Amino acid sequence: MFAGLEPEIIQALAQRAAARPFTTGQILFNEGDPCDGVFLLVEGSVKIFKTSSSGRQLTLAVETAPATVAEVPLFDGGAYPASVQAVDSVVALFIHKRDFRAICLEHPEVPLRALSVFGRRLRALVALLETMTFGSVRQRLARVLLELADQTGGPTFALPWTHQEIALNLGTVREVISRNLNRFQMDGFIRMSHREVTLADREGLQREAEAEI
């Protein structure tokens, strides 16, 4: 959001920022908390998620430094719309909304940047809404597997999460993940041994991921 801005602006920001560290799993703030300011991630990753009253979760986004979190309530004064949790060691700068607004007025580029960040978020949310409404768990899971393969490069990788974690990310429950992974194996798209996954038929999986919604 601030990349490429003039050093003067960065200075202004840094002066007013307070560095705050978070450990893995720690909650930066919860949905519904009143909002005092914005967090700038300088190190680590956080996950933005909603929780239902029965404990199910849905991950809206994962943000990795450098990034900003919780810009929304800055501008409309409401509470945080979702919860944010550190997924590893995180260092964040906290800027009070009063200071941030001041900077916005002094440097008109800043709100323009914020607008493009918002734009990206809106697009991501709309896409998520689409897959949640028209798509199946099977599809979403296929996408997760493809993303993982892309990240590691090769077709073989270790699942970095437990089934439970995947389930929470996708807004479903552990058993469904278990079963769908098995179905993928039955259908010959993947091979699994323990936590090791090998994509045996990348194209097939891709077709599953983009199925006829």
Add this chain to the structure above:
Amino acid sequence: MFAGLEPEIIQALAQRAAARPFTTGQILFNEGDPCDGVFLLVEGSVKIFKTSSSGRQLTLAVETAPATVAEVPLFDGGAYPASVQAVDSVVALFIHKRDFRAICLEHPEVPLRALSVFGRRLRALVALLETMTFGSVRQRLARVLLELADQTGGPTFALPWTHQEIALNLGTVREVISRNLNRFQMDGFIRMSHREVTLADREGLQREAEAEI
């Protein structure tokens, strides 16, 4: 978005705007169309929606004049993320994105306003995502009925849409709406005769709408 701005700005906008009328049901633009500018609604209402390849729909929002539509792609240069259709007679001002950007740079209040519009949209989307993910059709339908009752004041009102239209709005199919309306009647929450609906147990319906997600 522009309410309360100085007349000078309004002037600048009006000069560069082109008025475009749309009739009921007409499409302002489709998801995926390249974006040239922003629409300012001056009269009528539009619905913003996504369509799946099998014909199901999901309404993201309904905007009534005065409002803006399609601000998102202005700032990130991408295509429209959803389709927009006139639900009655609509008059819209179209402003080319080049002009809009110019105005943004001259008048820093404008992007700040845009930010608060974006904020509202983000919140609405997150809420929608929550009900779509954790909630049921029954819940969403209960909310629709309650909203209608609120709009008309009394507990009795004529359904302004066909079951088919409600289904598209909620991201489901006609039959499910039919059945759920019947279930509500069986359960004594509503009474129906033709298109006339009477809320017989508003509190009960409210409980359904906010059920234990």
Add this chain to the structure above:
DNA sequence: TTATGCGCGTGACTTTGGTCACTGCACTGC
């Protein structure tokens, strides 16, 4: 009047996903 189309109700069926309960496995600490 008849034909046509639209909205609606409904029954039968399938699929998907969620719940419950239990088992087994691997790892850790004692």
Add this chain to the structure above:
DNA sequence: GCAGTGCAGTGACCAAAGTCACGCGCATAA
């Protein structure tokens, strides 16, 4: 070794939602 613990697999079951097919009633046009 053994108990404790967290993760994974799985069968049985249920509920919600989507699909298909059909019939009915009503309005409007031919």
